[in-house]
Amino acid sequence: MTLQEMAVLVDEGLPVKIAIFNNGYLGMVRQWQQLFYDKNLVSVAMTQPDFVKLADAYGIRGIRVETKAEVASAIREARAHKGPILLDFQIDQEENVWPMVPAGAALSETIEAPAEELAR
Amino acid sequence: MGRNFPPDLLHSRKLIPCAGHCKYAPAKSVANSKLASQTRHFAPDVPMSYSLITAVHAGGKSADQPTLFAFSPRTWPTANREQPRPNGVAGAGYPLPGATPETMAAAEGPRFMTRMTGAQMVLDSLQREGVDTIFGYPGGVVLPLYDTLPQFPGIRHILVRHEQAAAHMADGYARASGRMGTCLGTSGPGATNLVTGICTSWMDSTPVFALTGNVARSLLGKDGFQEADITGITHSITKHNYLVMRPEEIPLSIREAAHICRTGRPGPVLVDIPKDVFQETAEYDWPEQINLRGYKPTVEGHSGMIRRAAELIDQAERPIIIAGHGVIWSDAQAALLELAERAGIPVITTFLGIGAFPESHPLSYGWLGMHGMFYANQAADKADLIIGVGMRFDDRAMGRFSAFNPGVKIVHIDIDPAEIGKNFPVAVPIVGSAANVLPRLAEQVKEAKHQPWIRWIDQCREEHPSLHIRESRRMLPQFVVRTLYEETNGDANIVTGVGQHQMWAGQHISTSALASSSVPAGSGRWGSNSQAPSARRSLAPMPRHGPSAETAASR
Numbered sequence: 001m002t003l004q005e006m007a008v009l010v011d012e013g014l015p016v017k018i019a020i021f022n023n024g025y026l027g028m029v030r031q032w033q034q035l036f037y038d039k040n041l042v043s044v045a046m047t048q049p050d051f052v053k054l055a056d057a058y059g060i061r062g063i064r065v066e067t068k069a070e071v072a073s074a075i076r077e078a079r080a081h082k083g084p085i086l087l088d089f090q091i092d093q094e095e096n097v098w099p100m101v102p103a104g105a106a107l108s109e110t111i112e113a114p115a116e117e118l119a120r
Numbered sequence: 121m122g123r124n125f126p127p128d129l130l131h132s133r134k135l136i137p138c139a140g141h142c143k144y145a146p147a148k149s150v151a152n153s154k155l156a157s158q159t160r161h162f163a164p165d166v167p168m169s170y171s172l173i174t175a176v177h178a179g180g181k182s183a184d185q186p187t188l189f190a191f192s193p194r195t196w197p198t199a200n201r202e203q204p205r206p207n208g209v210a211g212a213g214y215p216l217p218g219a220t221p222e223t224m225a226a227a228e229g230p231r232f233m234t235r236m237t238g239a240q241m242v243l244d245s246l247q248r249e250g251v252d253t254i255f256g257y258p259g260g261v262v263l264p265l266y267d268t269l270p271q272f273p274g275i276r277h278i279l280v281r282h283e284q285a286a287a288h289m290a291d292g293y294a295r296a297s298g299r300m301g302t303c304l305g306t307s308g309p310g311a312t313n314l315v316t317g318i319c320t321s322w323m324d325s326t327p328v329f330a331l332t333g334n335v336a337r338s339l340l341g342k343d344g345f346q347e348a349d350i351t352g353i354t355h356s357i358t359k360h361n362y363l364v365m366r367p368e369e370i371p372l373s374i375r376e377a378a379h380i381c382r383t384g385r386p387g388p389v390l391v392d393i394p395k396d397v398f399q400e401t402a403e404y405d406w407p408e409q410i411n412l413r414g415y416k417p418t419v420e421g422h423s424g425m426i427r428r429a430a431e432l433i434d435q436a437e438r439p440i441i442i443a444g445h446g447v448i449w450s451d452a453q454a455a456l457l458e459l460a461e462r463a464g465i466p467v468i469t470t471f472l473g474i475g476a477f478p479e480s481h482p483l484s485y486g487w488l489g490m491h492g493m494f495y496a497n498q499a500a501d502k503a504d505l506i507i508g509v510g511m512r513f514d515d516r517a518m519g520r521f522s523a524f525n526p527g528v529k530i531v532h533i534d535i536d537p538a539e540i541g542k543n544f545p546v547a548v549p550i551v552g553s554a555a556n557v558l559p560r561l562a563e564q565v566k567e568a569k570h571q572p573w574i575r576w577i578d579q580c581r582e583e584h585p586s587l588h589i590r591e592s593r594r595m596l597p598q599f600v601v602r603t604l605y606e607e608t609n610g611d612a613n614i615v616t617g618v619g620q621h622q623m624w625a626g627q628h629i630s631t632s633a634l635a636s637s638s639v640p641a642g643s644g645r646w647g648s649n650s651q652a653p654s655a656r657r658s659l660a661p662m663p664r665h666g667p668s669a670e671t672a673a674s675r
Binding site for chain 2: 002007008011012019021023026031067068071075076079089090091092095096098100101103104106109118
């Protein structure tokens, strides 16, 4: 929606580091559909552009981070880099946010991560 | 200064010294006063900008050179005024109670009789209100304003690619600096593109000043090209908005709007100006004081209520403080710490209140809500007294209202009286600023420890550690967030959008870093995260919370 504003980073020379948590989904909506709508995923899977190429089109350096081992070094590189930089973290696609209070539930009904998710 | 003005403006400036016979002479009642004898007044006959006058003024300080003063006839409460003005505005209408010409002159300082275009008035007024950055996107009806921008080198304009970015950047600027953020869009689609950002600011109570152009006055209401009833559209998402129909009203409108924006519960305002009002020349009359009869935010909490609250706190066995965004906006973190430590009360925050209380403190128990910590939710649910400060008991934080902690007593401290009692019945309402109320409350409560209660919450935290990141060979987003925090030594200014990543950031980035962040919470605006950082970094960094705004992440 707003990636065109990367041009503003270049125009103004702002050293902002963009970290994209790329799971290929509209994550929170997918989580709700998975938990409360019987895993009926509708209109949440989204083709993602190659963000590194997109950043490059704006003249910004981009780094794709594909494995867990690369995470720390990528962040260090971003810190050291002068000027704007984009990090595309290819995170786990099915991860959900826990704890959760389902909509309409009370705070006393907070749910923690179920065992099968903790085992992943 | 001189090189930034168009050459013709400088060279055609003519100042005609007048010996006291022109209509700009001060009224007789002060003609013999000491102030009058030190001045000579001039009748400029070309438009001059305020900045230019300042330059001239600065050069004429020695005793033998007259300082450039000119008293507007409207300063004085004379009967033979040319035009009637709205009530209560000093300098343009009836005097405030107790005012005499001498006191008004002394209080208000020099008044400049200048004629300016509306566009110049807008920029000068904004500059007087301390605006140094405008995020905007040009368009037809704001061309006169953009044409005038170079005359004001003190205002930096950041060109965005869509007005939504301008509004979100203004919002991010406000959150980062604590000052008023300003955005600018043209009429019609330009103005409507600002709406989502204005709504974000409305929901999260941040001071954003939206300036829009509109079609010429003769076309208003006739479905002109790129016309939109933006004042109607933003009626319910601004604290107040203005459609300025005369250039003379520009300074007053902007002054009032900025005042409303920043005071009380901060919130967005919008000033809409038709194109020909930008272009028309008129007298610039900056109101030194304003008086909004219908807007007097209560800052000082009622002492009787504070005493009652202190009594309830002393009697409570399981008290808890829920600190919200208001603690941060009123800079009341130190007072909150004092209260919590003195009365031994555990503190949890709302999502927007992250940063109101240091997370490393033993009395800190994270934040509550839909994705908050299990133990924070339990503590809120089992408390017998909740002290809510600068928060609004919204549904994301409290869960289902009807099932929330029946029997709890609530002390609600908020600057907005409309929030008190809105969602939950309140035992002791205190309308006032957190910075005013919390210290007074802290000095009245008795020292206490509440050890059994704190032990209970600690036990809950041990059994349900909500922030544990499990070992996995997958790249878990929680792991990435945590690494980001660690690699930047907790110094980074973090801005998020809305969604899962926002929640993970809230959970795994420690207080001081996230406190300097922009998290559009109330309106759930997605995608705005790329815009706010531009705003934050573009301003001369003024750290509001946390170690520094010049952070690892922004190098």
